[in-house]
Amino acid sequence: MDNLDWIILSSTLIFIVAYGYWKTRGSKNVNDYILGGKESKWWTIGLSVMATQASAITFLSTPGQAFHDGMGFVQFYFGQPIAMIIICVVFIPIFHKLKVFTAYEFLEARFDLKTRSLTAILFLLQRGLAAGITIFAPSIILSAVLGWDLKTLNLIIGVLVIIYTVSGGTNAVSVTQKQQMFVIMTGMFTAFFLIMSFLPQDITFTKALKIAGANDKLNILDFSFDLKNRYNFWSGITGGLCLALAYFGTDQSQVQRYLTGKSVRESQLGLIFNGLLKVPMQFFILLVGIMVFVFYQYNHAPLNFNPAATEAVLKSDKANQYQQLEDKHKALEIKKRMAQERYSGILDVKDYDLTVEAEKHIEDLNKLDRSYRQEARNIIESVDPSIETNDKDYVFIHFILNNIPRGFMGLLLAVILSAAMSSTASELNALGTITTIDLYKRNTKTEKSEAHYLKASRWFTFFWGIIAILFANFGSLFDNLIQLVNIIGSLFYGNVLGIFLLAFFFKFVKGNAVFIAAISTQLIIFATYYFCIYKHEIISYLWLNVIGMLLVIFIASVLGKICNLRSSNAA
Structure with missing residues (x-):
């Protein structure tokens, strides 16, 4: 600077x-x-x-x-x-x-x-x-x-x-x-x-x-x-x-x-x-x-935006393999730039068929670009699995x-x-x-x-x-930082929101029922994240908020009904 x-x-x-x-x-x-x-x-x-x-x-x-x-x-x-x-x-x-x-x-x-x-x-x-x-x-x-x-x-x-x-x-x-x-x-x-x-x-x-x-x-x-x-x-x-x-x-x-x-x-x-x-x-x-x-699309972009990842691979025995991939990527960038310029020119002509054809060509080049970037991530991971290969957080930097x-x-x-x-x-x-x-x-x-x-x-x-x-x-990078913050929040927020909704709208539910329901829900949410998101991506982490909210309300309501029924029978 x-x-x-x-x-x-x-x-x-x-x-x-x-x-x-x-x-x-x-x-x-x-x-x-x-x-x-x-x-x-x-x-x-x-x-x-x-x-x-x-x-x-x-x-x-x-x-x-x-x-x-x-x-x-x-x-x-x-x-x-x-x-x-x-x-x-x-x-x-x-x-x-x-x-x-x-x-x-x-x-x-x-x-x-x-x-x-x-x-x-x-x-x-x-x-x-x-x-x-x-x-x-x-x-x-x-x-x-x-x-x-x-x-x-x-x-x-x-x-x-x-x-x-x-x-x-x-x-x-x-x-x-x-x-x-x-x-x-x-x-x-x-x-x-x-x-x-x-x-x-x-x-x-x-x-x-x-x-x-x-x-x-x-x-x-x-x-x-x-x-x-x-x-x-x-x-x-x-x-x-x-x-x-x-x-x-x-x-x-x-x-x-x-x-x-x-x-x-x-x-x-x-x-x-x-x-x-x-x-x-x-x-x-x-x-x-x-x-x-x-x-x-008009200027050179690295295969991976994380400078630490690029530096590590270029110092390894995979440097030649990575450099060859970089050369292929640079050649692809020239084709992409030409494709974008052609598409830009067609926009001025306003020819529908040519526009569709140009868009299809760009799509094919992008698929190839994504495959090169994935190959680069695989090489980086093979060199050092601890290095973050997901480079979303480094693009703007x-x-x-x-x-x-x-x-x-x-x-x-x-x-x-x-x-x-x-x-x-x-x-x-x-x-x-x-x-x-x-x-x-x-x-x-x-x-x-x-x-x-x-x-x-x-x-x-x-x-x-x-x-x-x-x-x-x-700290270390996850999928990317903004998602990491939201994942941490989603692990807890649904449960906490459910507790407040119980307080506002479920007057028959008392403290003991909510306390037991909250602890049970939190354990279930942790297990759901581990087995259904971390290990096997069955659902998106955003659904944890809905699941946690509904689960604590359901468990607390059932427990509340049982407690109320026992109280009425005892009376």
Whole structure:
């Protein structure tokens, strides 16, 4: 990176950390530290909710997801606007009425302490893991850029977030997230227009979309009912809906954002604002990935975007075999470029038969390209099975490193790091809150002072920051990072959502039945993931949200009916 990139990157991050620390230092009590004094306006809530969800993984993985698989991933978010409406109508009024610090306080009022504690522990497990991943994701980027050690980078990023989150609590998170969202959206729009300027002069935006369509990248809607398919309309509107309901309705990292609202209406408007903008924002980020794909139809792309994988294979005894495959790939790239240029010319002529013929030729070349890339992955895996051959997370990094002009690289890296800091700060804030309020304070026998619990909140936030850094040091790429986060969430969210739905709508079910059902469901979900997804891909992980929700409701309802029947017989 040039000096200008360093100046832009470092000044952006230093400003965010310093501003967050200065603006929110000196919280006087737990209410200020955890709920920000309940003074937030709807636009602050909306931006904070959006920034919490839009982690570095979003901007690291999503363009690569679009590059390889097209726009279909956007279907994952189709259930989110519906979830926002349900949460606004059901969840928010209850949480505000009870004046809770956390979502899980409501569960004790409805069921009992052990159900509240169990649900809080399930949250701590999945969100603690996710916090490590949100630190690990940007470390990959800087490691590729600077060649620095991943563990050192994990420590630097984690410490930056800990500084202002421990100091200012929820206020610090909300204040900094507004600046972070500005940096994020500025950077992504800049990236989009830069990519368009790099395309050949005769390739307009409309032509670029048609080229992407000819390469099967614009298939947004898939109505086929296939349980193995991760991203189709049905998995998005069911599994995606349940995941969004659980995430925004029961995950403290999000609930804490809208509990800071001045009123029920402010919180509701904030969530509706997020629901209306999230799908278009995700669509746009995928579109950036599509334009990166079009760019690489006219420019050289490596067989595998992971530089560590390429370096390892070129140092091995398979180097000649890989180099021969690389030569074949380069020859194929010339044919693909000629095919795209021919297709672009035919679009101007508007000849239907020639267009169909050109699209078929592009399709055949793409099949060959995919076979070369798969062969490259097989070679890399044979050299070192521990090296990640799935390169989705490296596509956007490769583009930034090799094509972005001086100054803009610093901005785009600031985008990804800002996103990492915003989501990690929310997670640490929520983890500290849950540990303090739901576990420590609730299970402490002697009453402590307000100052004591404020200090405890800070120390628990700091503790989870250290845990997140440690977990990040053991992180590794999965299918890709954005899917790893969603898989971790799907293992727990369905169960937790089912518990809340039981609390809201199944008045005959009591605490013991829910507690037994929740433990049973969690064990079944773990087994289902292992045997039906990890070992044998029978279903998509998104269905775990639906299965978990329905299962805990069913088991708790049956147990509740049995308990009620025994009670009536005993009477």
